Amino acid sequence: MKYRIGNDRITWRLIPCALGLCVLSLTASLQGATPENGKEQAPEADPSTRLAAAADSVGIPPEIRSESYLFEIVMHLYRWYLDESDIDGLSPDSTISIWAKRLNPKLDEGDASEFIELRIPALHVIVQLKKTDYRIEELDVEVKSDWFKIVDVAKDHHKMNIQGGSVELTVGVRPLLEYVFNARSKRVLITPEIEARLKAVFRRKVVEEQIAFSPDRPEIFFASGLSPVSNELWLFWETQRKLVRFSSDVDLITPAVWEHESLLVDFFDLDTQVVVSLMETPGSNAYLTRDQVGRVLYNCIVIGHRFVVQPPQEIP
Amino acid sequence: MGNHNMIIPTIEDLYKLCALACLGVALLGAPEAVAEPFAVLDDAGTTAGYLARLLINEVPFPGEHGYVSEEDSCAGMLAILWVLHGRIHHVPVGYTQKDVAAVVSTNILDVITAGGERGQCDGFYRDATGKCVYAKRVGERVTYLLSIANKGGAPGRFSRMINYAQTLARTYVKSGIKEADRYASLKLVGQKRVTGRAYGWMSDNGYYSPGGWFLGIPNQFQGALGGNRFFTLLWRSP
Numbered sequence: 001m002k003y004r005i006g007n008d009r010i011t012w013r014l015i016p017c018a019l020g021l022c023v024l025s026l027t028a029s030l031q032g033a034t035p036e037n038g039k040e041q042a043p044e045a046d047p048s049t050r051l052a053a054a055a056d057s058v059g060i061p062p063e064i065r066s067e068s069y070l071f072e073i074v075m076h077l078y079r080w081y082l083d084e085s086d087i088d089g090l091s092p093d094s095t096i097s098i099w100a101k102r103l104n105p106k107l108d109e110g111d112a113s114e115f116i117e118l119r120i121p122a123l124h125v126i127v128q129l130k131k132t133d134y135r136i137e138e139l140d141v142e143v144k145s146d147w148f149k150i151v152d153v154a155k156d157h158h159k160m161n162i163q164g165g166s167v168e169l170t171v172g173v174r175p176l177l178e179y180v181f182n183a184r185s186k187r188v189l190i191t192p193e194i195e196a197r198l199k200a201v202f203r204r205k206v207v208e209e210q211i212a213f214s215p216d217r218p219e220i221f222f223a224s225g226l227s228p229v230s231n232e233l234w235l236f237w238e239t240q241r242k243l244v245r246f247s248s249d250v251d252l253i254t255p256a257v258w259e260h261e262s263l264l265v266d267f268f269d270l271d272t273q274v275v276v277s278l279m280e281t282p283g284s285n286a287y288l289t290r291d292q293v294g295r296v297l298y299n300c301i302v303i304g305h306r307f308v309v310q311p312p313q314e315i316p
Numbered sequence: 317m318g319n320h321n322m323i324i325p326t327i328e329d330l331y332k333l334c335a336l337a338c339l340g341v342a343l344l345g346a347p348e349a350v351a352e353p354f355a356v357l358d359d360a361g362t363t364a365g366y367l368a369r370l371l372i373n374e375v376p377f378p379g380e381h382g383y384v385s386e387e388d389s390c391a392g393m394l395a396i397l398w399v400l401h402g403r404i405h406h407v408p409v410g411y412t413q414k415d416v417a418a419v420v421s422t423n424i425l426d427v428i429t430a431g432g433e434r435g436q437c438d439g440f441y442r443d444a445t446g447k448c449v450y451a452k453r454v455g456e457r458v459t460y461l462l463s464i465a466n467k468g469g470a471p472g473r474f475s476r477m478i479n480y481a482q483t484l485a486r487t488y489v490k491s492g493i494k495e496a497d498r499y500a501s502l503k504l505v506g507q508k509r510v511t512g513r514a515y516g517w518m519s520d521n522g523y524y525s526p527g528g529w530f531l532g533i534p535n536q537f538q539g540a541l542g543g544n545r546f547f548t549l550l551w552r553s554p
């Protein structure tokens with residue numbers, strides 16, 4: 001349908017004016033200028049504010065969103081779970097999406113622990129975090145951590161479904177790679193208190209297991225150190241060819257946890273409990289793979305802490 | 317007629333006796349009333365006692381890595397019992413019992429101890445005489461958990477969880493499992509057809525799987541319980 005609006009010369013002068021007015025009003029509305037109620041609209045929120053609002057709405061606390069925390073999580077995965085092939089495909093100029101979702105499992109009465117799941121499609125991992133907050137009445141122990149700690153890591157090479165109630169966090173690949181590179185040989189030392197606790201555990205084990213010690217040979221240990229995002233510590237007992245895992249729901253730096261060390265410790269014999277693939281022993285839960293053992297030895301020997309127990313002074 | 321040997325105490329004697337008794341109590345203390353323990357396990361030499369110890373050994377208690385809740389750990393115990401039962405009574409089509417249990421037997425103790433000390437159930441095995449035994453560390457932990465359970469003035473989570481394991485085991489030995497198998501009707505995991513039911517479990521670590529035809533049951537089907545990941549089997553043609 002064609003419209004005529006009058007004299008053609010006037011029309012041609014009026015059209016640009018009309019167009020100009022349209023552009024002006026459109027620009028004004030984008031800037032939030034006066035709507036009918038006369039109030040000014042707030043400018044659109046910046047991305048970090050929008051992220052904070054989105055995260056708050058699904059219960060993802062600020063500590064999870066911080067770059068330093070996410071770097072520590074990825075660093076832990078990098079050292080303990082990922083291969084170079086998991087990283088090789090990443091473009092340094094890209095970002096990694098980390099989808100965070102609050103989980104709400106049914107807990108015991110009085111338990112105020114929090115659970116968060118992180119899904120990282122680019123790395124094919126799903127990480128479960130827990131911030132403990134409960135009491136063990138029988139032991140009169142408070143189990144409370146300051147940080148969310150990793151409690152489980154699962155691999156998922158399928159197309160990862162992102163679930164409702166998740167919020168997307170991102171970290172830049174380049175700054176992340178710089179972070180892990182700069183920390184590559186950072187030795188994570190255990191504290192003297194932890195070392196003393198470990199020695200006490202082994203003193204007891206020596207007696208219980210009647211382990212034979214040579215008076216001329218010191219017992220050599222390598223400890224993996226404590227990550228701020230994990231309640232797990234591994235030990236390579238070189239002279240006895242064993243791996244020892246200390247893990248707990250309580251922060252391992254808490255003195256109270258070491259008083260209940262029977263709850264903490266798993267021993268693995270390198271001579272009898274290592275296979276290349278679990279397909280050699282389908283259905284059994286008694287073995288570690290060469291891959292797992294390799295990662296433990298890397299964290300214990302290359303970037304861990306060596307300490308020695310000298311017989312006979314320190315072993316009864 | 318009197319008995320010449322009978323001694324009849326006087327009032328004075330009775331007073332002396334009472335005084336002596338009071339002195340004895342003051343020095344030695346009144347005899348303690350023996351309190352019932354909050355948690356008890358059957359003898360480890362019985363099927364129910366041995367089975368209960370396995371169930372306790374395989375799940376986390378409060379303070380231990382992987383602990384979520386009492387309900388979650390107890391659910392883990394039930395799921396483990398279903399795995400053991402399934403390895404005997406629900407071997408799926410396309411598989412033999414040897415494939416799923418590393419043994420051929422209808423005895424649950426054989427299924428638990430299959431493969432030796434580092435076998436299907438780490439730390440549970442038969443010794444040289446054929447007796448069902450467990451590794452020292454298993455006994456230490458169970459003993460320690462029992463000691464915690466029987467502390468204090470009232471039963472708590474530790475005692476309830478231990479008693480749950482023992483009751484589950486006793487009931488199983490007597491009459492089977494009352495509770496349903498949550499994985500019985502599982503047919504698909506992702507795009508993969510599965511047999512349903514769980515036939516394996518691994519503690520703690522979702523990064524590794526038991527190998528072979530075992531496939532991890534994902535979280536959407538409650539595949540993680542009591543600090544363990546449960547595994548079904550890929551469907552095989554008969």
